[in-house]
Amino acid sequence: MLYRHQPGQLPSTKAVLNAIVEIGMFGSDEHLSLLSSLQAHEQNFIAAAASEARDIIRRRSQRKNFSNPDPYQIQSWIRINSDMLHRDDGSRLGLTEERMVAYDALVLGPHHQTLTTDTQTLIDMAQILEDMNRLQPALNLYSRAAAQGQPQAIQAITEFGVNVEWLLLGMSASRDESMIPLAPSNVVGKLIERGSTHTISVFIERSHARNHVDLSVALGAIATMLASSNLPPRARRSARRSLERVASSSLEPLQDFAASSLASVDW
Numbered sequence: 479m480l481y482r483h484q485p486g487q488l489p490s491t492k493a494v495l496n497a498i499v500e501i502g503m504f505g506s507d508e509h510l511s512l513l514s515s516l517q518a519h520e521q522n523f524i525a526a527a528a529s530e531a532r533d534i535i536r537r538r539s540q541r542k543n544f545s546n547p548d549p550y551q552i553q554s555w556i557r558i559n560s561d562m563l564h565r566d567d568g569s570r571l572g573l574t575e576e577r578m579v580a581y582d583a584l585v586l587g588p589h590h591q592t593l594t595t596d597t598q599t600l601i602d603m604a605q606i607l608e609d610m611n612r613l614q615p616a617l618n619l620y621s622r623a624a625a626q627g628q629p630q631a632i633q634a635i636t637e638f639g640v641n642v643e644w645l646l647l648g649m650s651a652s653r654d655e656s657m658i659p660l661a662p663s664n665v666v667g668k669l670i671e672r673g674s675t676h677t678i679s680v681f682i683e684r685s686h687a688r689n690h691v692d693l694s695v696a697l698g699a700i701a702t703m704l705a706s707s708n709l710p711p712r713a714r715r716s717a718r719r720s721l722e723r724v725a726s727s728s729l730e731p732l733q734d735f736a737a738s739s740l741a742s743v744d745w
Contacts, residue, residue, distance in 0.1 A: 490521055490523050490524055494524060495523065495524070495527050498513070498516070498524065498527040498528055498531050499527065499531065501513065501531050501535075503534070505531070505535050506535065506539075507535065507539055509531075509535060513528045513529075513531050513532040513535070514528075514532065516528035517529045517532065533605070533609060536609070537605070537608050537609070538637065540608060540611065540613060541634070541637040541638045541639070542637075542639070544613055544638045544639060544640070546585070546638075546639050546640060547580075547581060547584035547585065551584055552577055552580045552581055552584065553580075555580040555583060555584055556576050556577070556580050559580070559583070562579070563576050563579060565687055565688075565689060565692060566689055566692075567687060567688040567689040567692070568688075569686070569687055569688055569689075571651065571683070572679075572680065572682075572683025572684070572686070573683070574676060574679040574680050574683055575647070575651055575680045575683050575684070577644075578644050578647035578648040578651060578676070578680060579648045579651050580648075581641070581644045581645070581648055582644070582645055582647075582648020582649055582651075583648070585614070585617060585640055585645060586614060586617055586618050586621060586645070587614040587615075587618070589618060592619065592622065595622070595626070597623040597626050597628040597631065598628075600619045600620070600622050600623040600628075600631070601619070601620070601623055601628065601630055601631055601634075603619050604616040604617075604618075604619035604620045604623075604631075604634070607619065613638075617635065617638065617640065620634045620635050621635065621645055621646075621649060624642060624645070624646065624668070625646060625649060625665045625668060626668075627668055627671075643669070643674060643676055643677060644676065646665050646668055646669050647669060647676060647677060647680050649665050650665040650666055650669060650680075651680075666695060666699055669699070670699055670702050670703055670706075675709070675710060675712075675713045677699075677703070678700065678703055678709055678713045678716070678717055679713070679716070681696045681699045681700050681703070681717075682696075682700065682716050682717060682720045684696035685697060685700065685720040685723070685724065690729070690732065693724075693729070693732060694732055694735075696720075697720075697721070697724060697732060697735060697736055697739070698735075700717050700720055700721060700739075701721070701735075701736075701739035701742075701743075703717070704717050704718075704721075704739070704743050705742065705743055718740070718743075721736045721737075721739055721740050722736075722740065724736035725737040725740060
């Protein structure tokens with residue numbers, strides 16, 4: 479349909495606009511020249527739709543080519559930055575949590591303070607950065623929106639090939655001041671909803687923290703995931719041992735919370 483008309487003569491019909499939107503959703507780099515021609519020669523509505531479709535295809539292509547960190551890079555980051563892998567109480571992070579923090583640092587790069595927590599504004603800003611080929615800063619903003627459960631941001635991160643769960647786990651452990659508004663409440667809540675064995679492993683490791691705030695957050699997450707998630711048997715056993723350890727300790731009132739959580743789960 480779009481090829482049958484001379485430049486500047488496409489009718490502004492619903493069928494034409496739908497065809498352009500479909501190219502944006504399912505097209506590839508080979509459609510960019512057509513969309514550029516439509517943007518240059520057609521009327522306002524068609525030109526705007528072509529511009530948006532072209533941007534979508536370019537972002538999708540960039541996302542596919544994004545380089546995710548491999549296990550060697552993660553271990554190298556951990557060795558080089560071991561001084562950053564401690565909790566506020568001085569205890570060392572667990573092995574799984576260390577990998578998540580390293581993954582977060584390698585994917586996102588330096589965190590930057592933002593002036594907004596509005597998810598749509600974060601996404602709009604991220605798309606502008608993507609169009610400038612500034613992918614790590616864009617992912618920074620997408621991750622903040624994803625931590626609040628924004629589906630479009632989660633989809634964007636997924637299209638980069640980035641593991642959303644690992645990213646949120648790393649963010650939840652961050653001691654970067656620019657990330658503090660997102661941790662622990664928003665990020666932890668989304669992890670409990672979406673998390674798998676990596677999430678429960680991290681919270682089990684955090685249940686060894688000496689800081690009562692970190693410990694209470696970890697216990698609450700473990701109890702919630704045990705009650706609502708279909709965790710594999712091995713993960714359930716590890717989670718149960720964590721609650722039993724705290725329940726038999728002298729950490730009041732966390733001791734009572736752990737005991738009541740154990741009693742409420744159908745084993």
